[in-house]
Amino acid sequence: MSQHYDVIIVGGGMVGATLAVALGEQSDLNIALIEAYPPTPLNEFDKPDLRVSALTRASETLLNNLTIWQQLIPSRISQFTDMKVWETNSSSLHFDSAEIGESLLGNIVENRHLQQACLTRCKQIPTINFLCPAKPISLTDNTLTLDDGRTLTAELVVGADGAQSPLREWAEIETHGWDYQQSAVVCTVTTEHSHQQTAWQRFLPEGPLAFLPLSDPHQCSIVWSNSTEETELLCQLDDDIFKDTLGKAFESTLGEIQEVSKRAKFPLKLRHADHYVESGFALVGDAAHTIHPLAGQGVNIGFLDAATLAEVVLEAHGKGRKIGNLHTLNKYQRRRKGDNLVMQMTMDAFKRVFGSELEPVRWARRFGLQTVNKSALLRKLFMRQASGYRFANPKLTKL
Incomplete structure (x- = not known):
């Protein structure tokens, strides 16, 4: 016998769990949140997680409005007030x-920490049923079959199950994009000098190198984009050789690299779903789109997806309309797909411009950096855009 819900969300990561909270906190909708892997608990004194996100002020506002931010451990949140970007001196x-006129530009939060906060908030809302571990094995006509034989039905099924989304495949939604033939190395480093609450990024010919400040003033999370082959070599280096290689690439900006954690890598690809919605079905976050990580916008645009989908679903529910109606879901697609595509193409253009060694391109980017740095107006425009605040943002991201 099938169990029926109003909404089934597959994927209990940061975006999927935030969507569940946004729907459950503001309505009587009965929601199932399905996650295949039980999250590993994180406490105040654990070492920093390898994967972090640079959250915009709009994302912070969204999480505050949903009482998710309040579930975070304050000592594990790192505010940054400045950002320094350079190619040469x-x-x-x-x-x-x-x-x-802002006290900070954004916050660095570990992904596992943020997921834990989202799920903690989910468990406080009685209309959200968190099913974990539970792995879907098929989706047919809004009927989801789990690996333990259970079947679930819903008026709306949402795929928040990541870049390799099985739900997207079962819904026969194609994607287009390309593989950058690159991967990124991530690890935590301890530096001689304080990071000064500053996010640092150096553009190298092979890809950007970012030092993201953590709550310890001498610790940063690094993301170093490189060719797939070079990334593999960097991951295999002896710690001392890696520290020396990293320090040279970063021009010893924060002094000596004193310690490094274990390293991990992930591939860099650009993908965009041909469409986000069908009748009774929607995609959010990485299941709908993936972008180059050089500006750390991936999870932020995923949060905007979640807030926008929640807004259109709650509006329909409040008016007594079917929440899985294609007309309703198309509103979500219209509001998000174009914006996400612009962000994808902007990040792709940055990647290509700063990766080019052609002299005319090198001259143009030097000129561009110098022009922006000399113009307070242009810097303000860039910072406003990077803060995530836009006129057309969903209500949940506004103060």
Whole structure:
């Protein structure tokens, strides 16, 4: 016998769990949140997780409005007030939150920590049923079959199950994009000098190298994009050789690299689903789109997906309409797909421009960096855009 829900969300990561909270907190909808892998608990004194996200102020506002932010461990949140970007000593940019009247530009939060906060909030809402471990094995006409034989039905099924989304495949939604033939190395490093609550990024010919500040003033999470082959070599280096190689690539900006954690890598690909919705079905987050990580926008646009889908579903539910109706879901697609595509193409253009060794391109980017750095107006425009606040944002992301 099938168990029926109003909404089934497959994927209990940051975006899927946030969508569950956004729907469950503001309605009587009966929601199932399905996650295949039980999350590993994280406490105040654990070492920093390898994967982190740079959250915009709009994402922070969304999480605050949903009482998710309040579930985070304060000592594991790292605020950053400045951002420094450079290619050579003569081509650099400095963004300071004070220029736009803000106390900070954003927050660095470990992915596992944020997922834990989202799920903690889910468990406080009685209309959300968290099924974990549970793995879907098929989807047919809004009937989801789990690996233990259970079947679930819903008026709306949402795929929040990541870049390799099985739900997207079962719904026969194709994607288009390309493989950058690159991977990124991630690890935690301890530096001689304080990070000064600053996010640092150096553009190298092979890809950007980012140092993201953690709550310890001498610790950063690094993301180093490189060719797949070079990334493999970097992951295999002896720690001392890796520290030396990393320090040279970063021009010893924060002094000596004193310690490094274990390293991990992930492939860099651009993918975009041909469409996000069908009758009774929707995609959010990485299941709908993946982008180059150089500006750390992936999870932020995923949160905007979740907030927008929640807004259109709650509006329909409040008016007594079917929440899985294609007309309703198309509103979500119209509001998000174009914006996500623009973000994808912008990040792709940055990647290609800063990866080119052609002299005219090198001259143009040096000129561009110098022009922006000399213009307070342009810097403010960039920072406003990077903060995530836009006129058309969903209500949940607004103060």
